[in-house]
Amino acid sequence: MAEILFYILASITLGTAFLTILSRNPIHSAIYLVICFFSIAGHYLLLNAQFLAIVHIIVYSGAIMILMLFTIMLMNLNKEDESHKSVASKIAATIAFCLVGIVLLAGLLKTKPVVESYFHSGEDFQSIKVLGQVLLNEYMVPFEFASVLLLVAMIGAVLISKKDKQKEA
Amino acid sequence: METGLVLLLLLAPFVGFLTNIFLGKQLGKNASGYLGTLAVIVSFIVTTMFFLQVSETKQPITVHLFDWIALDQFSVNFDILLDQLSLLWLMFVTGIGSLIHIYSISYMHDDENMHKFFGYLNLFIFFMITLVVGSNLLIMFIGWEGVGLCSYLLIGFWYKNQEYNDAAKKAFIMNRIGDLGFLVGIFIIGYVFNSLDFMTIKQAVIAGEASANLALLGVATLCLFIGAAGKSAQIPLYTWLPDAMAGPTPVSALIHAATMVTAGIFMITRLNFLFDLTPTVQDIIAVVGAVTSLVAASIGLVQNDIKKVLAYSTVSQLGLMFLALGLGAYEIAVFHVITHAFFKACLFLGSGSVIHALHGEQDMRRMGGLKGVMKITFFTFLIATLAISGIPPFAGFFSKDEILMVAFHENKALWVIAAIASIMTAFYMFRLLYLTFFKEFRGTEEQKHHLHESPALITFPLIVLGILSAVGGALSLPGNSWLNHYLQPIFAHKAHAEHHLDTTAYMLMGIAVVGALIGIGMAFSKYIKKGEVPVEDAQITGFAKTLYNKYYVDETYMAVIVKPIYALAKFSRDYIETGLSNVVFGFGNVTEELSMQGKKLQNGNIGFYLFAFVFGLCSVVFYLFFLR
């Protein structure tokens, strides 16, 4: 049952990911990417990481993708105006893709499989409660840094995208 | 007490130097002249006291002043040694020095830098005293280089003339070539004896400690001889001395005739015990001395500059002294040094008097007939000329005759050379005398108008030196030599056996006198009877031209040594330096070239960067998983 579910999700993930990068229209890409992200959230649920799945949907499908869509619309990019790349670079890109894929897969295949298969001790380790404790005890400082990072990113983004007043004047 | 007197002896000229240099201008010309003279006279008086004391007690005086240089194996102290040799030398250095100072008061009176002149002369006397009284080789070396420095300063005294400066520089550098030899000699002696002190070395030699290192000592004495050759103008380092005549005439008299140039003879005499150990080097010295004497005399035959003739005559006489040294007859060399100092100083001062009267004219072709006007100058000049020519009973006769006699006994070939040189000496000295003082005056009318005898300050030293030239031979009369007895203690071996006045001796004396008379006769027939005057420079031809141009030795040195060094300097500056510099810059350039190539990778194409990144990633993964 779960196996079938996994393969369905996996095929959605890979397929939409391909469509994302292949579609001519950026809007379509964005929408395919949203689907891709949802399927990844599904993987998280399969792995019983519910909290992460929710956060993932909120952050990626919600925040990031909306931001991207807005940007696309802001720039009026919703048409297929991308100039053609040379054939050579396309071939190169394909070769590189195959290369990375083969190397990674081959590398992973070559590694020794984990001997002991999955054993569930039954201990609770990924409920929101546990996660919160880990995050705010063990990873307190990085957590704070992450928040500072987000703040800085926010300010930076505002500053960068702000129109230069002096220039206009 | 002794220390105080020694310091007075040493420092009186130095104080004179300091006062003249720093206060000379304020003092005025006369005061600075008298002050400088006084300083030397003080030294002379002190010397005389010591001289009398040591003559009586026969005990050398040593004074320790302070420690100087310390080496691992031995140290060198600043000690003073006053023994028979150094006192004898001091006597005539300070004595003739005093006379020449007196002479200079008048001679240099018109020079704006007279106080400096006296300062330098005082400094010279100071260094000369240091040279003579040092108790070890290194203190002698201080004086040795110091007198070279003063020689440099005084040759280039008229520093506005770059030719004079060149002459001064040449003198200093040629002396330094010798000094390097001297220094190496010092090293070897220090290495062998672990001391540089004369007394210690002498004792070691007497004790036979040196016999193990005879070969090394041979090198040492050869090096020392090179030093002596530099200072005393022997082949091949003699060319500076004639050029040194660029300095004021009193300087030529004092430094380049009477005292400094004899330092080489002093040094070899000082170290006679070492030279006695190395007969090969002695032979070299004798041959070099004889050849120098002949070569210089032959050049002197045709020179027309009055001072140049005297300069070559000095070189020639120094050659005779070295001949004596080489034959082991140190006391005879010393004797000749002393008589030579008398008559050569007299000659130079006389020529100075003539030049003074003619307002700077030095060319004998523009002189003549001065006999009537400058009576005192002429008379003293005549005595000195007779002395240098070896006419009895003047001083030069005795000393030169002894040298010839020794040469005759030791080596006939050397005797022939020396005898020929003596005949030449007689010839060119009388040529000088005739051209200067006889016949008609050949200068301009204006000069003729101003001809006068020099003032008393100039003639007084001439008279004193004239008298000394006449009677100086009494120091060492054949058969009964005061000098030999006096100097006996400083020689390691017994002094050269005194010659009995046998038939050979009389015959040799006769030959010498006849030779001198032949020379004089030739000069007489040529310049008095025929009334010849040397031709102008352009008309000189044949061998005379070679002689007149001093065998082109200067030109040869220039072409063989100086020019190549300059060429090398230029080549190094222009090519080697830039080449080396380019090698260093080459490293920088290679790096820059590499980075220029690397820069091309940075083409701004993000796609390209990403490809590079991906391939890099793949290769890392590939390496990690498949190659390790």
Place this chain on the structure above:
Amino acid sequence: MDVTIVLILLLIGALATYFSGNALASKVALFFSVAALGASLVILNQFNQGIDSGFSAVWMKNPNVLFSLKVDGLALAMVLLTTLLMPLIILSSFGNNFINPKNFYALVLFMAFAMVGTFLASDGFLYYIFWELSLIPIYFIALLWGNDDVKERKKAVIKFFIYTFAGSLFMLAAFIYLYQKAGCFQLDVLYGLNLSAKEEFWIFLAFFLAYAIKIPLIPFHTWQATVYQKAPTVGTMLLSGIMLKMGLYSVIRWQLPIAPNAAKELQYVIIGLSIAGVIYGSIVALKQKDLKKLLAYSSLAHVGLIAAGCYTLTVDGLRGAVLQMIAHGFVIVGLFFAAEIIYRRYETRTISDMGGIRQQTPKFASMFMILVLASVALPGTFNFVGEFTVLYSLFTKNIAFAILGGTTIILGAFYMLRMFQHVMLGETNAKTFADVTLTEGIVMVAIIGFLLFFGLYPKPIIELITPSIQEIISVISK
């Protein structure tokens, strides 16, 4: 009072100079340099009384580094050389108008600080830091206050910086290797290290590269002449008077005792190289058109002889080298100052533009003459004492060394007198030459006085340095 007081005074002096403002800077710098001199004289007094003025404190635990300063006769002699020359160098610059004098004098004092540190440090790490630290101020001094075309100057100075720095990196590598072996950088421990012949060889070579560039020996000298020419005279004085001696001092203090066997093996090669430098430097100096360049090459020749003395590995050689270092430090500073005095009046360094100065200023001519004579090691000057000792030590190694090295006596006289003749003598120059000022006179007289006094009575210095040199020799010959 320990020796850190000298360092502290110089460092505080640098800061105080910087904050005192442009008007006061030179005087504050002079004050602190004199204070440092006073402090080092106190240290000398303590040393003579047998009190150890050294200082040691833990600086870092890992790596194991001590902030340790060692005071022995040798180090003290070099410190005194520095602190004696500093007031003179600062005083010599009083006739110049620099832009931003506070920066300039602060850098000068900082340089002194670094150099004193180099002489005192007895921990390899500390030593290395001071060694490199001294490079920074001179880089800026030469770059910002130098002469001539900016582009040329930049090229020369950057070449100098990178060249010496690259050399030093080899030394650093050697130190790191030694640390691996010894576990600390302490001088005494490094002295006692047992290295295989191969290790010693490479360590010796690494040190040699650093020092050969700094000293400099041929063929590593190409930075020297141009930098001397381009740097302001104060910088040139610092470089030639003191900084060169850092290299020579380090040879004695670090290179020889740490790798004695390699030194013994290679000594003839290096002495040969040094002596080749003596002759080569002298010959190149002959045909220089620029006065400062000529002096630079003369310096090359002289340090070649000093280096040759160092590598004889004898007491005489090392002692002569140290004596000659001090003497050369003074005489070269004096000579460069003479060049500067001429430049202040004639605005030229080209020898052919000079001449006929003696008539106008006999005082200056006499002082210059004495310096020239000291430089050619006339007996009676301090230089003679050093040169004689070095040449004697070379002689004990091989007579050919003494003769070839001794050519400096001849060639030195050749180029120095030639220079003097063309600079000072001849027909009176058309341009007026104002007489030396008071400060100029003080500096010149002080230098001359030092050279003449110790020329006749070098005993105090000889006695100061001899014990530590014997100690080093005993380490070398263990």
Place this chain on the structure above:
Amino acid sequence: METILKEIGVETYLYLSALLFSIGVFGILLRRNAIIMFMSIEIMLNAVNLMLVAFSTFHQDASGQVFVFFSMAVAAAEVAVGLAILVSIFRNHGSIDIDNLKNLKG
């Protein structure tokens, strides 16, 4: 639902995320539209996140998931700043074609 690891093993997740990562790389190399490239980067990030979560579950250790949090925070920040840069680039150049952005050429 965590029994999934029992059924298919953690390796399968590895393969999946490897493939996803490769697709991200492919996209970045293929496209020149900066926004699409951003999306490709997000795909790559997600591939890694997925693997982290898979291992977190496999090892029963929350740290992996905490990393994913941080990675998300960084991704969010990155996107915010990156898009702001893109907007200002677009404003200045009139396009966001990366081939036109060669100001950093050496």
